[in-house]
Amino acid sequence: MSGAGDRIATRAVHAGHDPAAHQGAAVPPTYASATFVASDTETLEALNDGRARGFVYSRVRNPTVFAAEQRLAAVEGAESVVLFASGMAAISGALMPFLRAGDEVVATPDLYGGTARLFAEVLPLQGITIRWADSLAPDAVAAAMTPATKAIYAETPTNPLLRLVDLAALSAVAKRQGALLIVDGTLGGPLNQDPLSLGVDLLVQSVSKYLNGHADVLGGAVAGSRALTRKVRSLQQAAGAIMDPHAAQLLMRGVATYPLRMARHNASGQRIAGWLAGHPKIARVHYPGLSDHPDHALALRQMTGFGGLISFDCGSDAAARRVVDRTRLFGIGASLGGIESLISQPGNTSHHSVQPARRAEMGITPGLVRISVGIEDADDLIADLEQALEQA
Structure with a gap:
């Protein structure tokens, strides 16, 4: 015990x-x-x-x-x-x-x-x-x-x-x-x-x-x-x-393997968020581990790691759909936090029951894409996102 x-x-x-x-x-x-x-x-x-x-x-x-x-x-x-x-x-x-x-x-x-x-x-x-x-x-x-x-x-x-x-x-x-x-x-x-x-x-x-x-x-x-x-x-x-x-x-x-998995989510999430922040086809990346996040200073005080959830804005619903549909390793689906990486648009998954006007008030744009970074190799996930963004 x-x-x-x-x-x-x-x-x-x-x-x-x-x-x-x-x-x-x-x-x-x-x-x-x-x-x-x-x-x-x-x-x-x-x-x-x-x-x-x-x-x-x-x-x-x-x-x-x-x-x-x-x-x-x-x-x-x-x-x-x-x-x-x-x-x-x-x-x-x-x-x-x-x-x-x-x-x-x-x-x-x-x-x-x-x-x-x-x-x-x-x-x-x-x-x-x-x-x-x-x-x-x-x-x-x-x-x-x-x-x-x-x-x-x-x-x-x-x-x-x-x-x-x-x-x-x-x-x-x-x-x-x-x-x-x-x-x-x-x-x-x-x-x-x-x-x-x-x-x-x-x-x-x-x-x-x-x-x-x-x-x-x-x-x-x-x-x-x-x-x-x-x-x-x-x-x-x-x-x-x-x-x-x-x-x-x-x-x-x-729960027995949670600390091991979470360390991997943290490391890969931070790396992929940094890569996304430098991509010319992405308007904005939301991740508290990035220095330009509005709550980054609070995150440094209140958190010891920033997780594997990232969202980023592709500029339009059409562009977001193309990115989501062209990924190879990211499964298209709701939920998060699993060993496998997932991708979706919050407007038709986590917040589909919220009225569009209310989503807009919350800052959930039509071009927003959310990814849950799993425990796969971060280089492979980056390569998958890169080819999807290039096709989009």
């Missing part, structure tokens, strides 16, 4: 699994059972009441899912983690226990399209008002708040423009009013940034992305203090949206 002083690469391999507790199995086992049998009625009642530790029913808690939660908590540096069936379920799970009809959420303007849809179409039906800040600046968030604001929601780095939010400053804004700060940190991940140490109350991750890394798991996580995650877990147990134990076992496998 991993110890408290171990570094992230060690925690990623050992946390959440003790071979001695599982017949010496080196690999965490998968408990596929939906029901667990108690030795007697008194024990069952104690388990149901929380007076005894153990398992009764997998919607409430499953051993494999619990082990994955422990491993992820160790990697995130969190007291507790709750795993969900998807990233969007995790976002809902982080918000709903703390909101009631009449409450308000202040959101930063640059968010993943699925989150924007949740805020536009779902939360208002519950009587919850979303107030959009004019920019990512903490002062703009503070200006949007009212006495009814119960939570601030932000994403850093943002998808797909890779903008950053000053988490320490935003935490101070939230604490002045007693509001929760809830942040989606999927694109940064625990190797590149540590949002909880900067004052974030609840950290949301799509574990389908970098943490699992193999495009074979759908899941989400909410990390934070036990006091807050206890409420998140209570609502999850009542409403469902749990992670499947088979997915949890795959997630544990993926």
